[in-house]
Amino acid sequence: MQAAGAAPGTIRTGGRTARVRAAVLDAALRELAEHGYATLCVEHIAERSGVHKTTIYRRWQSKDAVLAEAIADLVETLFPIPVTDSIDADLRAFARALVDLLTSADPLVVGTIRALFSDAAADPRIAELKRDLYARRYEEARAMIHAAITQGQLPADTDVRELVGLVTAPVYYRLLVTEEPLNRAVADRAAATALTAVRAGACRRPTE
């Protein structure tokens, strides 16, 4: 059942379509991580994945569509959003998962983060890709926040984006702005501060 052209290590379970998808997304991320966004193209993804470029174009309309899906896949796999019966625990786990991702030693992750947050980010297509990625993440975080609201752990009119931003902003701030050390203590403090703020009345949805 192994696709002839796919490199070892890129095979996931599933049918041929799933294998082709996995090989293409993996190749796109490796190209991005190793060579950056500027030289990324469907031809290189095709060569690296062993999937013909017409097959790639049939499924994705552009290199940006491949890349968007590859990055969303990576983030969802390495950084799942928890939903338990405790929003305190969930937000702490969420913040820690972000810190772990941003401090990962995996070259694929390091390269992807560099591509998203470095000079390449000046490219408007990277900016659009990031906006889509964050919109998708906010949608996923909605389940976590809404579970807490239903259980009376958060105010009913809590704004998902504001709260998620409040938890994650201090983490990115240390990484990208002050370049202070980033660790789980930072994550725990960010989650605790966000909870204090939201329970004291911050992060409410604007009234109509």
Add this chain to the structure above:
Amino acid sequence: MQAAGAAPGTIRTGGRTARVRAAVLDAALRELAEHGYATLCVEHIAERSGVHKTTIYRRWQSKDAVLAEAIADLVETLFPIPVTDSIDADLRAFARALVDLLTSADPLVVGTIRALFSDAAADPRIAELKRDLYARRYEEARAMIHAAITQGQLPADTDVRELVGLVTAPVYYRLLVTEEPLNRAVADRAAATALTAVRAGACRRPTE
């Protein structure tokens, strides 16, 4: 009283020492903004400022020392930290000044910000420069926070760094992470959320 070698527009009031300093700092920032950190050197700063490089080396030990002083000067001039009798007004003015600086159309400011927060930031000397810059800014913000504590507007054990980080992190988050629009409404919301959080018990200094 005008220094013969200095270019028009770089002259400030003060004696010869002050004029030389102003010319050197101005030249360093313009070199950085136009050509980036990688090619910045004392020779170019000397040429551009009309100040001999031995004079520069006598006052500053390296290009990094010149640059650190130039950036600190720029930030302090364009982004003064207010101290009035209202911490609510001060934090809002502080957040707005940051937004104004980060969205400035002045090529000198744009170039400096790009140099501090782009690929050049991977250089450990830029990271050190940024750490020094932020340490200095935290020291300046201390006066603003302490005035509020003295007047009973903030808890006595408020942590200056935590509070300043809480106000500024959401602003940088939009600029560098989600690339959502940055405006004064974002600044006002960041200041209001930080005040709600600190008054509800966040941003306290760790107990000894």
